[in-house]
Amino acid sequence: MYAWDPLLHFVSAVVGQPVYRSADPLRAMTVHVHYGGDEQDRHFDVSEYTIVLHLLAPEEGGVLEYVPRSRSSVEQDEEALRGIVEGKHQQLTRALPTVPGTLVLHSGHSSLHRVTPVHGTTPRISATLSYNSAPDGRLNEYTRQLYFGRKR
Known part of the structure; x- marks a missing residue:
């Protein structure tokens, strides 16, 4: 799916500019599995889309x-x-529940986001596909080591 050109063209059309798949083999497409108690803290993505x-x-x-x-x-x-972290600005926060089959396109680079704690025995499983407006987008060595346990 990530290598499928029509999806790349779709993302470009939606964001209004040409986009490129990540040049970094570790972050191009990842699968996230969150079990009971797992969450993803607030962060910004390295990739633009x-x-x-x-x-x-x-x-x-x-x-x-x-x-x-x-x-x-x-x-x-x-x-x-x-204020965001402490929940004082709930009117600014949007929420998208996990619904299998849903495809979410967002600008994680410019929008602070998180995944709330998972509860129950069924994990939350999602695939994340990264895109940038420049063709050579890569993670730095620190981030590669932090998330993937290796620099290359």
């Missing part, structure tokens, strides 16, 4: 929460970040 394809939903939780176009505000205002 991300497709999340939900494959399996947990009994509870595993919700993708995001604050649209929030990067510049939280990088410039520590209070804004603290």
Whole structure:
């Protein structure tokens, strides 16, 4: 699916500019499995655009929460970040439950987001596909080591 050109053209059409698959073999497409108690803390993606394809939903939780176009505000205002983390700005936060078969295209690079804790015996399983506006997008060695346990 990630190598399928019509999907690449679709992403480009939706975001309004040409996009490229990641040049980094470790982050191009990843599969995430979240078991009971697992979550993904708030973060920004390295890639500009991300497709999340939900494959399996947990009994509870595993919700993708995001604050649209929030990067510049939280990088410039520590209070804004603290308010989001503490739940004081719920009106800014959007939530997308995990529904198998759902394809979510979002700008994780510019939108602070997380996956809420998963509950139950069924894991949350999703595939993440990374895209950038430049053809040579790669992770730095630190990030590669942090997430994949290796630098290459």
